Amino acid sequence: MNGTIAWLFAVTFVIGAVGLLGLVAAIARRQFGAGGAHVPFLDHEEGWAEDPVATPRLQRVLGATPRSPDPAELRDRDACDRSSRGPVLAFVLSAVAWLAVGSIFGLVVSLKFQYPDWLTDQAWTTFGRLRPLHLDTVAYGWLSMAGMGVALWLLPRLLRTPLRGGRWATAGALFWNIGMLLGTGALASGWTDGLEWLEYPWQIDGFFVIGGSLAAVPMFLTLPHRKVDHLYVSALYIIGALVWFPILFVVANIPNLHFGVEHALVNWWFAHNVLGLWFTPLGLAAAYYLIPKIVGRPIYSYQLSLLGFWSLALFYSQVGVHHLIGGPVPGWVVTLSIVTSVSMVIPVFAVAVNHHLTVLGRFRALRHSPVLRFIVLGAMLYTAASFQGSMESLRSVNTLTHFTHYTVAHAHLGAYGFASIVFFGAIYFLMPRVTGVEWPWRPLVDVHFALIAVGFFVYFTTLTIGGLLQGQAMLDASRPFTDSVSAAAPWLWGRTAGGLLMTLGHLVFAVHVGALALRAARAPALSLTEEMT
Amino acid sequence: MSPADLPQGREGHEPAEAPRGVPLVVAGLVVVVAAWGAYTFATEIGPGMAPYGDRRTLAALQPPETPAGGGIDGGAVFAARCAACHQADGNGLPGTFPPLAGSEWVVGAPERTAAIVLTGLTGAIEVKGTSYASVMPTFRDQLTDGEIAAVLSHVRGSFGNAATPVPETLVAGVRATLEGHAPLQGQAELVQLYP
Ligand code: HEM
Numbered sequence: 001m002n003g004t005i006a007w008l009f010a011v012t013f014v015i016g017a018v019g020l021l022g023l024v025a026a027i028a029r030r031q032f033g034a035g036g037a038h039v040p041f042l043d044h045e046e047g048w049a050e051d052p053v054a055t056p057r058l059q060r061v062l063g064a065t066p067r068s069p070d071p072a073e074l075r076d077r078d079a080c081d082r083s084s085r086g087p088v089l090a091f092v093l094s095a096v097a098w099l100a101v102g103s104i105f106g107l108v109v110s111l112k113f114q115y116p117d118w119l120t121d122q123a124w125t126t127f128g129r130l131r132p133l134h135l136d137t138v139a140y141g142w143l144s145m146a147g148m149g150v151a152l153w154l155l156p157r158l159l160r161t162p163l164r165g166g167r168w169a170t171a172g173a174l175f176w177n178i179g180m181l182l183g184t185g186a187l188a189s190g191w192t193d194g195l196e197w198l199e200y201p202w203q204i205d206g207f208f209v210i211g212g213s214l215a216a217v218p219m220f221l222t223l224p225h226r227k228v229d230h231l232y233v234s235a236l237y238i239i240g241a242l243v244w245f246p247i248l249f250v251v252a253n254i255p256n257l258h259f260g261v262e263h264a265l266v267n268w269w270f271a272h273n274v275l276g277l278w279f280t281p282l283g284l285a286a287a288y289y290l291i292p293k294i295v296g297r298p299i300y301s302y303q304l305s306l307l308g309f310w311s312l313a314l315f316y317s318q319v320g321v322h323h324l325i326g327g328p329v330p331g332w333v334v335t336l337s338i339v340t341s342v343s344m345v346i347p348v349f350a351v352a353v354n355h356h357l358t359v360l361g362r363f364r365a366l367r368h369s370p371v372l373r374f375i376v377l378g379a380m381l382y383t384a385a386s387f388q389g390s391m392e393s394l395r396s397v398n399t400l401t402h403f404t405h406y407t408v409a410h411a412h413l414g415a416y417g418f419a420s421i422v423f424f425g426a427i428y429f430l431m432p433r434v435t436g437v438e439w440p441w442r443p444l445v446d447v448h449f450a451l452i453a454v455g456f457f458v459y460f461t462t463l464t465i466g467g468l469l470q471g472q473a474m475l476d477a478s479r480p481f482t483d484s485v486s487a488a489a490p491w492l493w494g495r496t497a498g499g500l501l502m503t504l505g506h507l508v509f510a511v512h513v514g515a516l517a518l519r520a521a522r523a524p525a526l527s528l529t530e531e532m533t
Numbered sequence: 534m535s536p537a538d539l540p541q542g543r544e545g546h547e548p549a550e551a552p553r554g555v556p557l558v559v560a561g562l563v564v565v566v567a568a569w570g571a572y573t574f575a576t577e578i579g580p581g582m583a584p585y586g587d588r589r590t591l592a593a594l595q596p597p598e599t600p601a602g603g604g605i606d607g608g609a610v611f612a613a614r615c616a617a618c619h620q621a622d623g624n625g626l627p628g629t630f631p632p633l634a635g636s637e638w639v640v641g642a643p644e645r646t647a648a649i650v651l652t653g654l655t656g657a658i659e660v661k662g663t664s665y666a667s668v669m670p671t672f673r674d675q676l677t678d679g680e681i682a683a684v685l686s687h688v689r690g691s692f693g694n695a696a697t698p699v700p701e702t703l704v705a706g707v708r709a710t711l712e713g714h715a716p717l718q719g720q721a722e723l724v725q726l727y728p
Contacts, residue, residue: 010574017567024555077541157547232548292548302550304559311563331585335577339570346563353559395588432540 009336016314020346023310024303076160083162084153085434087169087218091149092427093517094177098141099420100510103503105134110499113492124188132199133187139197139274140208141180143415145173146423147282148215151238153430154289155219158235159226165218172214179207195263197271198252205253209246216242233305234289237281240313244277261329265321272320279419280312280382284351286426287379291358294372294429295365300357308350315340315347322393326402341393348386355379370445374425377453381417388413400475405488405495406467409460416502417456424448424509431513435520444512448505455501462494607687610680614672615688623692629667631660634692643685643699644727647707648717650681656719671716678704 109130112118119125148169156163183200186192192199200208219242231239252258252270292299299305321329321337359365359376366373388410391397401407428445432438439445466488473484585594612621615633619625623634633639638660639646653671657664672681678701686698717723 007575009578010571013570013574014567017563017570021560021563024560073546074539074542077544077547078539081541160547233550234548289548293544296545299548299550301553301555303553303555305550307555307559307563326588328585331588332578335574339573343566343570346559346566349562350555350559353556436539438540 009332009339013339017343020307020311020314024307077157079162080156080160081153081430081433083156083164084166087163087166087173087215088149088153088430088434089517090170090173091145091152091215092431093513094173094180095142095145095149095423096427096510096513098137098145098180099506102134102137102142103499103506105130105137107496107499107503109134110492110496113489114496123190129188129190132192132196133184135197136183136187136199137180138415138420140176140183140200143279143419143423145176146427147241147279147419148172148212150286150423150426150430151242151282152215152218153426153434154234154285155222155238158232158238158289159222159228161222161225161227163218164221164225168217168221169215172211172217174211175207175214176211179204179211182207193253195267197274198267202253202255205249209250212242212246212249216246232289233299233302233309234285236309237285237288240309241278241281241285244273244281248273248277264324264327265329265333268323269317269320272323273317275414276312276316276319279415280316283378283382283419283422284308286422287355287375287382290371290375290426290429291355291379294369294375295359295362297358297362300354304350304354308347308354311343311350312347315343319344319389319393322398325393325395325398338393338395342390344386345390348383348390352379352383370442370449371425371428373449374421374428378418378420378422378425381413381421385410385414385418400471401467402471403474404467404471405463405492406471409463409467412456412463413460417460421452421456424452427513431516435516437516437520437523439512440515440519441512444508448509448512451501451505451508455498455503455505457498459495459498459502462491462498466491466494605679605683607683607685608691610676610684611687611691614676615684618669623688627663629665631658631663631665633688634694636660636694639688640694640696642727643689643696643703644707645723646685646688647681647699647704648711648723648726650676650685651704651708652711652714653716654719654723655716656721658720658723666719668716673708678708 108119108125109127112127112130123129152163152166152169179200182204186201186204187199191201193201219239223239248270252266258266288299288305318340319337321333322341325334325338327334355376366376392401392407392410401410428439469491470484470488473479473487474481476483618630619633620630623632625632638649638658649669650672652673654669655667657666659665676684681704682699682701685704688694689696689699711726717726
């Protein structure tokens with residue numbers, strides 16, 4: 001029986017991989033007709049680089065000359081941004097507020113490793129309650145809402161037509177926020193479903209299901225009106241994410257359906273897919289859009305984009321069980337997760353090469369474009385987090401790193417280093433566009449970047465080292481367990497220090513976003529469309 | 534208002550993808566990963582291979598082979614019944630629980646140790662030059678003769694002790710003699726019963 005399963009897997013896997021190459025070859029031979037890549041920029045047109053926060057030096061450095069924009073294109077773009085204004089602001093502003101709250105939770109949790117007796121008289125301020133509060137606030141409040149906001153802003157631009165039914169998404173943001181408030185209250189009061197990433201009680205999950213589905217309505221309403229004959233790769237990622245997430249969330253949260261070992265499998269299938277099929281595609285959609293936009297060049301290769309997207313779709317949904325390596329689950333599920341985890345190097349490498357070759361030769365832009373700095377750093381850390389994840393799924397590495405702080409460092413490399421940092425960049429880019437108001441204090445953007453870049457570097461390196469020492473101590477049966485605690489303890493100060501810088505950066509960011517929103521509320525936004533209509 | 538005043542006016546075209554192919558390195562990587570994956574499936578899942586995620590085989594999950602003679606694992610009985618007091622290394626706890634390692638009683642006449650385990654022990658006993666006056670419970674109803682023989686054989690042959698195993702019949706004999714007997718009153722009564 002096991003032998004049959006093995007061969008089935010081996011054969012399906014090879015067929016999948018060959019199919020992937022076949023798809024790419026077919027596109028190469030233009031068998032997809034008009035759908036193939038179509039290049040609106042010709043070589044001499046490239047080079048108009050933009051960043052709402054950069055100085056005119058950016059353009060000078062890239063050797064580009066300002067060109068007066070085509071009025072028709074400009075009008076369309078302005079119409080797109082205005083159409084998404086309501087839902088984008090609803091999602092982005094909520095996300096930033098949850099980010100501030102979630103980071104403070106994280107910082108307090110981290111301090112508890114240094115001061116275990118601090119804040120222990122109230123049940124809701126103990127570690128066991130604050131840790132899930134941190135995780136769920138940053139995952140569902142910050143990352144998810146920021147991702148949906150960015151996606152809703154990108155959609156009309158990608159489809160070149162105003163967003164239809166934006167109000168559905170605004171209502172979605174309302175439902176989502178109600179879910180967040182209720183969920184936060186529930187966790188604080190000790191009411192939880194008790195599984196990591198699925199903590200919010202299922203009775204409250206309905207708000208997220210409704211909120212998420214409403215957020216996807218404009219996508220379905222707008223797609224039929226698209227004015228492009230070819231979907232840019234960012235659109236693929238957004239469509240994928242908005243379809244995948246509600247399914248994952250509903251399946252994993254159905255009460256009284258999952259039990260025992262199977263429940264653990266569903267738990268980690270879900271938890272990893274939140275990263276891989278929700279945060280990752282939304283983050284990649286933003287990176288794929290903003291990199292070429294800012295450096296003023298087309299993405300290096302259409303086929304690489306497709307290879308990256310389809311191999312992510314093919315492999316990601318099976319990697320989650322690598323969280324249970326060594327656990328009492330069937331061996332073939334673990335092997336399947338290891339093979340697909342390692343296979344993730346294909347989409348990751350494809351995306352990394354594609355982004356790198358797009359920016360290659362224009363890295364000088366980084367010195368002058370703060371937004372690009374966020375996006376490029378985020379994209380690089382995506383590559384790093386993914387390769388690290390593939391390695392961690394190998395049994396030999398996993399025995400050392402499992403159950404240690406190393407895993408937490410890795411989680412932040414993906415969720416923070418990649419997704420959060422890309423969303424920071426995207427929000428800096430989109431806010432002036434949807435509000436028509438410029439950023440009030442540009443130097444604050446650099447302050448934000450410096451704080452989080454330094455903070456995250458300290459956070460990640462110290463926690464990684466601490467985790468490895470902890471793992472070594474735990475593996476050595478001749479050392480008492482407390483050795484593993486004392487080996488990691490000094491390094492946990494690094495997390496607190498780095499996390500403090502990151503949290504300060506988030507507060508700076510939140511103040512800046514708040515100030516921009518206030519100005520936008522006071523001053524009527526600039527708009528071409530309004531003048532013309 | 535001039536279009537260039539809008540943030541949108543400072544942007545280039547919407548991004549596109551150049552119609553370039555997949556670089557050879559990437560295609561090569563796909564082939565390598567596919568081959569590695571197929572190889573891993575074929576070698577890691579198959580007849581006779583570990584069916585569980587923690588790599589244990591069905592055989593490893595079977596109860597351990599029963600030791601020859603007696604059929605009971607004395608080490609397991611010791612861990613379950615005695616180690617809480619006499620400690621896993623048999624050294625006891627100073628002042629409270631006497632050591633079994635190197636104890637003259639353990640390696641001495643097996644009837645005496647069998648009697649201690651069967652009836653329990655209270656009152657003064659001197660072990661390795663230190664006097665103890667504490668209470669050890671009876672195991673008369675918890676352990677069978679076979680189990681007592683196995684655990685005594687185990688302590689007599691472990692922790693540096695090197696005395697002969699204790700046969701089950703000997704324990705059965707002591708049990709019959711001390712039927713209903715109260716806990717032994719220290720080493721005085723022990724020596725008196727089994728000189
Ligand atoms: C805003 C972006 C952030 C995101 C997306 C994020 C995400 C996460 C995730 C996914 C986990 C679960 C890790 C695991 O168990 O594998 C986690 C745990 C944690 N995070 Fe964050 N985090 C963020 C910011 C912070 C900050 C600023 C701090 C401050 C020090 C922090 C401190 C912690 C701590 C202490 C834990 C618990 C680790 C443990 O249980 O040992 N995080 N976070």
